[in-house]
Amino acid sequence: MKMNSNWLFRGVLLALMTLLALPIAAQDDMGGMGGVVREGNWGGDPNTFNGTLSNDSVSALVINRQDIDFIAIDPETETPAPGGRRGMAASWEYDETGTVLTIHLRDDIFWSDGTPITSADYVYSTDSIRSGDTPSTRASMFLESGGSIQTIEAPDDKTLVITLGVDSDEDGVLEPNCAALISDVVQGFTGIIPAHAWQEAIGEDFALMADHEYNQAPPVSAGPFMFSEFRPGEQVTMVANQSFSDALMGYVNPSAWVLQTVADHDTEVDRFLAGDFAIVSPPQARNQELRDNPDLQIFETTATGVTMLMFNLADPTNPQNGLDEDGNHIDQGFHPLFGDLRVRQAIAMATDKDAIIEGVLQGEGLAAHANTFPRSWAYPPDLEGYPYDPDGALALLNEAGWADADGDGILEATADNEFVPAEENDGDYEFRFRLATNAGNPAREQIGQITVDQLGEIGIIVEFEAIDFGTLVGEIVGQEFDAIIVGAGNGLEPDGSLNAWYGPGADVVGSGLNAVSFYTPRFDELLTAGRTVEGCDQAARAEIYSEAYEILAHDLPWLTYYNAVVVWAANPNVEGWDPFAFNARWNMDAWNIITAES
Amino acid sequence: MTRYIIRRLIQAIPNFFGITILVFIIMSLVPGGFVELLYFGDPDVTPEDKERLEDALGLNDPLPLQYLRWLIGDDWQVVERRAPFARESFPWLQLLNDGVIQRAYDGAVDEIHGNAKGILRGDFGRSFKTNRDALKLVVDLLPATLELGVASLLFGLVTGIPVGIIAAIYKNGWFDNSSRVLAVFLNSIPNFWLGLIFLYVFAFSLGLLPTGDRYDIGERAEAILQAGGDSSHIPIPPIWTRLEYLLLPVIVLGAAGLAGNSRLMRSTMLDTIHQDYIRTARAKGLPLRVIWFKHGVRNALIPIAVGLGPGIAFIWGGAPVTEAVFTWPGIGRLSIIALGQRDFPIVLTVMVLSAIATIVGFLLSDIFVAMLDPRVRFD
Numbered sequence: 001m002k003m004n005s006n007w008l009f010r011g012v013l014l015a016l017m018t019l020l021a022l023p024i025a026a027q028d029d030m031g032g033m034g035g036v037v038r039e040g041n042w043g044g045d046p047n048t049f050n051g052t053l054s055n056d057s058v059s060a061l062v063i064n065r066q067d068i069d070f071i072a073i074d075p076e077t078e079t080p081a082p083g084g085r086r087g088m089a090a091s092w093e094y095d096e097t098g099t100v101l102t103i104h105l106r107d108d109i110f111w112s113d114g115t116p117i118t119s120a121d122y123v124y125s126t127d128s129i130r131s132g133d134t135p136s137t138r139a140s141m142f143l144e145s146g147g148s149i150q151t152i153e154a155p156d157d158k159t160l161v162i163t164l165g166v167d168s169d170e171d172g173v174l175e176p177n178c179a180a181l182i183s184d185v186v187q188g189f190t191g192i193i194p195a196h197a198w199q200e201a202i203g204e205d206f207a208l209m210a211d212h213e214y215n216q217a218p219p220v221s222a223g224p225f226m227f228s229e230f231r232p233g234e235q236v237t238m239v240a241n242q243s244f245s246d247a248l249m250g251y252v253n254p255s256a257w258v259l260q261t262v263a264d265h266d267t268e269v270d271r272f273l274a275g276d277f278a279i280v281s282p283p284q285a286r287n288q289e290l291r292d293n294p295d296l297q298i299f300e301t302t303a304t305g306v307t308m309l310m311f312n313l314a315d316p317t318n319p320q321n322g323l324d325e326d327g328n329h330i331d332q333g334f335h336p337l338f339g340d341l342r343v344r345q346a347i348a349m350a351t352d353k354d355a356i357i358e359g360v361l362q363g364e365g366l367a368a369h370a371n372t373f374p375r376s377w378a379y380p381p382d383l384e385g386y387p388y389d390p391d392g393a394l395a396l397l398n399e400a401g402w403a404d405a406d407g408d409g410i411l412e413a414t415a416d417n418e419f420v421p422a423e424e425n426d427g428d429y430e431f432r433f434r435l436a437t438n439a440g441n442p443a444r445e446q447i448g449q450i451t452v453d454q455l456g457e458i459g460i461i462v463e464f465e466a467i468d469f470g471t472l473v474g475e476i477v478g479q480e481f482d483a484i485i486v487g488a489g490n491g492l493e494p495d496g497s498l499n500a501w502y503g504p505g506a507d508v509v510g511s512g513l514n515a516v517s518f519y520t521p522r523f524d525e526l527l528t529a530g531r532t533v534e535g536c537d538q539a540a541r542a543e544i545y546s547e548a549y550e551i552l553a554h555d556l557p558w559l560t561y562y563n564a565v566v567v568w569a570a571n572p573n574v575e576g577w578d579p580f581a582f583n584a585r586w587n588m589d590a591w592n593i594i595t596a597e598s
Numbered sequence: 599m600t601r602y603i604i605r606r607l608i609q610a611i612p613n614f615f616g617i618t619i620l621v622f623i624i625m626s627l628v629p630g631g632f633v634e635l636l637y638f639g640d641p642d643v644t645p646e647d648k649e650r651l652e653d654a655l656g657l658n659d660p661l662p663l664q665y666l667r668w669l670i671g672d673d674w675q676v677v678e679r680r681a682p683f684a685r686e687s688f689p690w691l692q693l694l695n696d697g698v699i700q701r702a703y704d705g706a707v708d709e710i711h712g713n714a715k716g717i718l719r720g721d722f723g724r725s726f727k728t729n730r731d732a733l734k735l736v737v738d739l740l741p742a743t744l745e746l747g748v749a750s751l752l753f754g755l756v757t758g759i760p761v762g763i764i765a766a767i768y769k770n771g772w773f774d775n776s777s778r779v780l781a782v783f784l785n786s787i788p789n790f791w792l793g794l795i796f797l798y799v800f801a802f803s804l805g806l807l808p809t810g811d812r813y814d815i816g817e818r819a820e821a822i823l824q825a826g827g828d829s830s831h832i833p834i835p836p837i838w839t840r841l842e843y844l845l846l847p848v849i850v851l852g853a854a855g856l857a858g859n860s861r862l863m864r865s866t867m868l869d870t871i872h873q874d875y876i877r878t879a880r881a882k883g884l885p886l887r888v889i890w891f892k893h894g895v896r897n898a899l900i901p902i903a904v905g906l907g908p909g910i911a912f913i914w915g916g917a918p919v920t921e922a923v924f925t926w927p928g929i930g931r932l933s934i935i936a937l938g939q940r941d942f943p944i945v946l947t948v949m950v951l952s953a954i955a956t957i958v959g960f961l962l963s964d965i966f967v968a969m970l971d972p973r974v975r976f977d
Binding site for chain 2: 032036038044045047048055056135137139140145146210211215216226228229231232233234235237239255256258260261262263264267270271273274276468469470471472473474475476477500506508510511512513
């Protein structure tokens, strides 16, 4: 009997051990068996694989394959997620002042060489940026450069203490900055770099970082893929990193990820349809073509960015900065046409956005009335633009001192026009302006042509020109333009883009983004208020930003046209694709690419 | 001949400097700046950041100074952009200087020597955008460009010359007329259009040929995986194993060569066969085959040889449009992208190397013609 029990015990033990061993064996066998994920790229080569130096979208794309984030963003809710996958932070809390943020790091995350990911990695990454010795342009996360982070300390390997805030009353004491967590901590830079590898390579001499080979061939990785090869003008190849801690299946299923250069956006779509690539997001004009293909997997969302027309509000013959050295507002004069709010409103009323969306995007867009996007938490629920009303527009222009006195179909300035310089208002001053956009962007070029027609209906002559993008950017920042059609993106946190595009500090001739010279004291008050809400209550902040967006919709520094509908498509051989609006690739480690051989 | 070559090379020196000045001036006239373009729309990059970067790249220096630094470098002099210099106040300079900064500490003042050697010493600077060595980046892409260029040149010669000869032999016949129409057609249609049509028909619709690239990138990824992720020992497959990738871009790029060479060959052949020595050969009773191919073709080839010089420059300069349409990773495509991004070190490198190739190409052409045509003397 005793002998039988022994054998029974041994048998059960063996069975248990086998059961335990099976998943491990399966993991070894299954990892990297899911095929090669190939994507097209028409945005040029990545500038760098270093997350502290990255400043372009292609670099960000490759870095996001190889690195993890400091604080994870939940792809579904688009909010910071404590302990979220692909993030270093397990949890965090503020002290009672709201200016000291203590972040506890996860202890189950490792670089691909087995080294634990610790607070030292974050400190080294931020030190390199703050040193000013690298080409990083991410120093704006720090207080002294207009951001909010004052100090970063690492009491131990798994804890970080960040002092951050805003000194709005300039008394030397920080107050909570509600935008800081997203703008500066979460999205301060693209990715953490491995301190142990860089320390060994350059120590603390950050000046050596810019030219180091690690920027083009990173030695270790924390994300689902590891760098393997970069051939400029051809491709980036990354292979599966089976040390990736957050793999959804317990292992990284695809064997590799290849980002392959293509000539242009249309070619990328054509090659996707030919089966070369796993996923694609087409230009809006081809959305329907992909939707109509029953074999494809389709996901739709709305773009966070807008396409818009920028009005130059200030005197284009004498561009000046928005603020003097003491921070006081400078009188920048008026644009003879667009300095008058009634003129901007009239142009908005003469613009049929629905016709533009239909004609340019085949209906693939939502009319936009301010520089935001519908799924943003700060999106004003009652935001409205000016209705399409050409007769009302003409009446408003008449009121503003524009009328077709000689009956030639073109508006001229009347004697009581307050914005056209008196010495030029000889009774023959026509409403005529130059509208520019970048050549090679069919949607913007078509909007320009439609604008010529629509404004022509009410007697406005638009001299439209599509020019090289570099030239266009030079014209924008030079602030000598009349009007320009271009696009602008938006992040999760409205504070950054509102300040950058409309803040008086960004109205700098030759480099600032507030090239239209928008200045409204109430708007600036709202920007400050939005950062300093007591307790950073999101609903209270949303109310403040709602008013800011309503000012933009009313004052029209930009005439925003639309948020485009964005379609993502995956080929039928891509299994496990589960996109969100925020991130169509968030679970790539679990994708399975079925090939003829498999 | 040696004296002739030396004389021509000496004559090329002022040409070279003239070209560099012209190229530099043209680049400086291109509107829009690199820094503005790179950071446009980025709310995190402040105007101060941009100013700092422009200073560091030397873009705010006077144009003559920028030209001289590009030409002869600045490693031999103390750079005095800001004085007194403090590392903390001007750290970007270190990036320019490749981390090799000679400091002579004298109180609070740093004396910083530049580290640019200048193009005359082979230093073409670094890409503004990626900080990679501009010359290395261009040279790395050169094999792809040469591959496409040489193949296209050969295609133009190998197809154009026989077509021209046959057209001349059967003057005003159906082949001659057809080849004339074909030449006009191939000369008239833009490269990009022909390329797109070929791609649409042969790659996307019929699936007979690849949709672009220089080789099968998916296969390479598999090879890298088999090598354990190490790509360093995996060569680009030999050209004869990937002719299908070369076929369409070569036909598109070589189409103009086919057209031009066939017309040139036809007209020179017709000129040649009316020469006295051809009549003499006929009178002597030589077979037509010998007259046409031994005496006629050889002499008719001289104008074709003259065109080889510019052909070499054409190869070196790359074929931006064709490379772009077929995603061919060559320097033509690189230069177009760099120009769009105002990445001037890259553009200047391509242009200077193309200028050198042009000068050398014409020299070789002259030598070749002199060797073919005994009437031409080196003196």
